[in-house]
Amino acid sequence: MSPSPEEETFTRLRPRLFSIAYRMLGTRADAEDVVQDAWLRWHEAERGTLQSAEAWLVTVTTRLAIDRLRTRKVEREAYVGWWLPEPLVELEEKTPETAAELASEVSLAVLWVLERLAPEERAAFLLRQAFDHDYADIAAMLGKSEAACRQMVSRAQARVGEERPRFTVPKDAHKELLGKFMQAAAVGDRSAMKALLSDEVQFVADGGGKVTSFLKVLRGAGRVAGVYWSLEHKFPGQVSYRAAQINGEPGLLRYVDGQIESAQSFIVDDGRIVAIFVIRNPDKLAGIPRNI
Structure with missing residues (x-):
């Protein structure tokens, strides 16, 4: 009909x-x-x-x-x-x-x-x-x-x-910067990550009480790079990343031991990452492929 x-x-x-x-x-x-x-x-x-x-x-x-x-x-x-x-x-x-x-x-x-x-x-x-x-x-x-x-x-x-960022970042430049960050995060290279982060970068995470997460907004390149280093240090060789479009912008999916752990969105301004939004609440990750 x-x-x-x-x-x-x-x-x-x-x-x-x-x-x-x-x-x-x-x-x-x-x-x-x-x-x-x-x-x-x-x-x-x-x-x-x-x-x-x-x-x-x-x-x-x-x-x-x-x-x-x-x-x-x-x-x-x-x-x-x-x-x-x-x-x-x-x-x-x-x-x-x-x-x-x-x-x-x-x-x-x-x-x-x-x-x-x-x-x-x-x-x-x-x-x-x-x-x-x-x-x-x-x-x-x-x-x-x-x-x-x-x-x-x-x-x-x-x-x-x-x-909002002061400058509009071309999508290719955004992707290139995230690619470098993804490589550095995957091996826990703190120095390389810090070089890609603004000194005043902010890190906001949503665990929803379902998984452990930060209850405060973290600020500073050293602290934020340390978060990524700590995860790689805790699960050596088990942390991997996959590039994805998240709400229309370049972002990353993170997998731990092959299972989806978070979706991450990044604000880039003047060649550095100025903010990272990390969704870890498993209820909000249901529509993402569970395995890498």
């Missing part, structure tokens, strides 16, 4: 809806739940009166994501250690979700900053910056005035701008 026009419309827009929900919520399961809820409402909607199916679905998805994020924020207050988003990992082939508008405003570094914003502020920023909606549309979606939406976006832009 051929899909109905309504099903075809939803299928065509689903990657965009997933992108919005994931950017808002930071986990695949929550994003998929929101998209499924949007489908149920679309299935029951009086579509004959709609001027734009896309505007209706984006609005519904955004509002559902805001409601869910409010609940998740309360839950995350009890989270053990730092909460980082579930990584979207590409090895060779892109999934439909990761292929959809992945490069814009979806890096772990940006999502890390967005976690500090209020849900409606986060939505306004994403709708404007990642999806290029005008302020009139955003105001209608959020039930706010255009002036209020402009103010929310401005505050969010300032917050994100504080955390």
Whole structure:
């Protein structure tokens, strides 16, 4: 049986809806739940009166994501250690979700900053910056005035701008730097790692209470290089790395004794690594190949 026009419309827009929900919520399961809820409402909607199916679905998805994020924020207050988003990992082939508008405003570094914003502020920023909606549309979606939406976006832009690198790094240069770091980390070469790290590099790890992890943000090239050296020293010859695209940017997967241990995202600025985000919570690694 051929899909109905309504099903075809939803299928065509689903990657965009997933992108919005994931950017808002930071986990695949929550994003998929929101998209499924949007489908149920679309299935029951009086579509004959709609001027734009896309505007209706984006609005519904955004509002559902805001409601869910409010609940998740309360839950995350009890989270053990730092909460980082579930990584979207590409090895060779892109999934439909990761292929959809992945490069814009979806890096772990940006999502890390967005976690500090209020849900409606986060939505306004994403709708404007990642999806290029005008302020009139955003105001209608959020039930706010255009002036209020402009103010929310401005505050969010300032917050994100504080955390962004000063220079745009070409992807090839990013990959080359990570390749050197991967080689140094794999053999526990502290000096080589320190040479690739900014003096003020920060290291954020998410174990979620499921595995041991740092409860504080580590800072300094010596301390961060020491973390990688310690793991190689503890498991000599058992630590290996694999290059991957993590949320649209070059990153690394780390395996210990052949089993996935973490997904790692890196911010590079002026030829050095300035921040590392390490997801170790096994619940957030479920979608990554378990064995190298």
